[in-house]
Amino acid sequence: MNNYTRYSTHPNDVKNYGTEELREHFLIENLFEPEQIKLVYSLEDRLIIGGIQLKHKTLILETFEQLKSEVFLERREIGLINVGKWKANIMVDSELYTLLPKEALYIGRGIQEVKFLPNEEGETKLYFNSAPAHCSYPTKKVTKEDAEVVELGSMENANKRTIYKLLVNSVVTTCQLQMGMTELHPGSVWNTMPAHTHDRRMEAYFYFDLEEGQTVCHFMGQPQETRHIWLQGEQAVISPPWSIHSGVGTSNYTFIWGMAGENLDYGDMDSIKPKDLK
């Protein structure tokens, strides 16, 4: 396992960040490495953001120094989404779960061992978020059919997209983790526009399904003091609670959003009119 810490930031400091500092504090460039579990421990609501890639080896989700725990899920819950092209086999204690591409798995606090097993189809790639948990809820697999689905935007505004609320409180019981996936329709490039903030929750975005050679520009910052970060497919970005999180691609793409914090209310957002952004 490979892990790094990211500290939380003050909006007044972030105003003075140049490109390099913005990327250093918020962008997560290399989440995937063959036969490895990589993760970033963010001090924004202590969300862990990680990637798992394997083809031949069995990988175990192990605890690490910062957690000071016997096992990874001693005081945590985790949500995993298959972002690869093939199925993913996950052993949760002694129960085997198989996720097809874009399916999700919630695993609650107290599980002793989570193992990722190679499969005959091809390489496994999973993205995950993990948050501190105050109690234990059952493990649950969630497919796109099980999700709460919301259609947003229009072709005219280049923001037509389908939101799959996968690991949210209407679908699965969690302590604070909420995760889902948004697919931009062909020809649409803007996500989360009109933009919003939610001071009660931080958020992390993971962009994928981006055609070779295309790119995404992610917008962050306070609504009247925005900044941007250019990123490639399979990269993630941390959004503090005070920040907008929106993006525009040079083509359509899919992204995973994950949140942790004060409440489980997806609709609790302070919306910002596009004309008020600065």
Ligand SMILES: O=C(O)C(=O)C[C@H](O)C(=O)CO
């Ligand atoms: O495209 C969107 O709009 C989103 O997917 C928004 C995220 O779900 C979000 O920011 C939730 O707070």
Ligand SMILES: [Zn+2]
């Ligand atoms: Zn949001």
